[in-house]
Amino acid sequence: MKILALDSSGLVASVAVLDGDTIQSEYTMNYKKTHSQTLLPMLEAVKELTNLDLSTIEAIAVAAGPGSFTGLRIGSATAKGLGLALNTPIISVPTLEGLAYIFYGSDKIICPIMDARRNQVYAGLYSFEKKGPIYEMTTIKGQCATDIDALLDEINKLDTDVMFLGDGVPVFEQTIKEKCKIGFSFAPAHMNRQRAGAVAAYGRVLYEAGKYESAAEHAPEYLRLSQAERERMEGIDTSCISVR
């Protein structure tokens, strides 16, 4: 089957087309330009260079959060537009699971972390279990927003080495080095950020497990309320919010 995958959850913009067991194309950029200006032009280039017939796409996989709120919406709105026009379902790939899947088959515990500001990270813990000829990704700790210290406390109770990756690594590298008591390492350059190829490959696993939705239903998973909602729930007066 053919899956078109997108990831614009962080600084990286990435698009890929999976055809059966191969990535037919993958275009990844880590450059400070808004995803709104890069994502569609990248897709356009991929289509052009590979003579991609869009009508052969059977599903759209998108890194559906957590991540930058705006980045997630650019990815999701793009996926929804594609899904509407091509009449295909959307596979919502949890961002951190998509990141972890880059390390398919690893014997380490995989810990993708994304900078979530306010001294927090979006993180999850994953491992791979061999089931016959394939590996299955299992979730030790599902993706969540957490204080880095709390995450490291939890990691210190594990008995397997941990591999860190994601844009949270440069931000919290020092903290990890100081506080992580078990064996750990940091992923190398070609495996340490979002890759739409991994979103596509893992998206296929989810699709085959029946985990997909209609383009109309799809929405990102932010893992956080908006500031206004948070303050309202905490009883802070929000009536001073600017009108427009």
Add this chain to the structure above:
Amino acid sequence: MESINNKEDVLILAIESSCDETAAAVVKNGREVLSNIIFSQIDLHTLYGGVVPEIASRKHIEKINQVIEQALKEAGVTLDDITAIAVTYGPGLVGALLVGVSAAKAIAFAAGKPLVGVHHIEGHICANYIENKELEPPFGCLVVSGGHSHLVRVKDYGEYEIIGRTRDDAAGEAFDKVARAIGLGYPGGPKIDKVSKEGNPDAIHFPRAKVDENVYDFSFSGLKSAVLNYLNQCEMKGIQIVVPDVAASFQKSVVDVLVEHSMQAIKEFGFKKFAIAGGVASNSGLRAAFEDACAKRKIEFYHPSPIFCTDNAAMIGVAGYYEYIKGVRSGMDLNAVPGLKLGER
């Protein structure tokens, strides 16, 4: 129903998400609205006394496909029948705009249709073409809404010159703030309009602000402060305020300034036709004053129905049509431009 997908016809699928309305429409040949779907988020934002950008953006993404699909369905067309996709790319809330822009680009890309980025204010002005088939440029237009107050010279389709703008608050913003202060709540425009009908517009004299450097510019923050000062003074003196009187007097002050500036522009630029547009254009006091002032000067006066005054996609489809036939096309790198100026690309 006659055949709507005649080969000669230009059908625009338009998308609008610049503030708190998620909207899509199908417009035929720039003047005929085949569908106009609006999902208003107003109830969500009422809790906060105003539009919360992050909440608006989140709601847009939940509703966007549903609204587009319904617009196509109600128009009785499919995406195949559509000639081009038009989308608001500014001005507005950046996160909100990005939802519409991203979805529109993806649809245009996947369906192989041309894309036309539309200016939100141009859309408001073009709303006047929907129900007034004889209206053609040139004419003068006052655009007044929660986010905008512009006096515009419409030279031709797609050709605009801004002759006056607000220096501070938009007219609609002043309505919202005053409504909050007198306990009417959000959104202020319709609520003030309603209670004003029971009040005396001459009960309190609030200032009519002038801007020295440009006679056509507006300033509403002074008026807002004057109302707040009045309320404070009443409170200190223990005087019970008469809400309808305050509302009516405030509204009259806004209307007077808008009408006066517009009439001066009509005189200087020799407009034979004048239109109003934007959310505040559905204010009954404003309409009545303009009808009166224009009739006195034998100027043809135009205004859209309330449904085309508030943010909607039909108006974007109309503006998109005129840009499309002029050959305007947007690329796949089209970005949301929150501070987009009218007449700029």
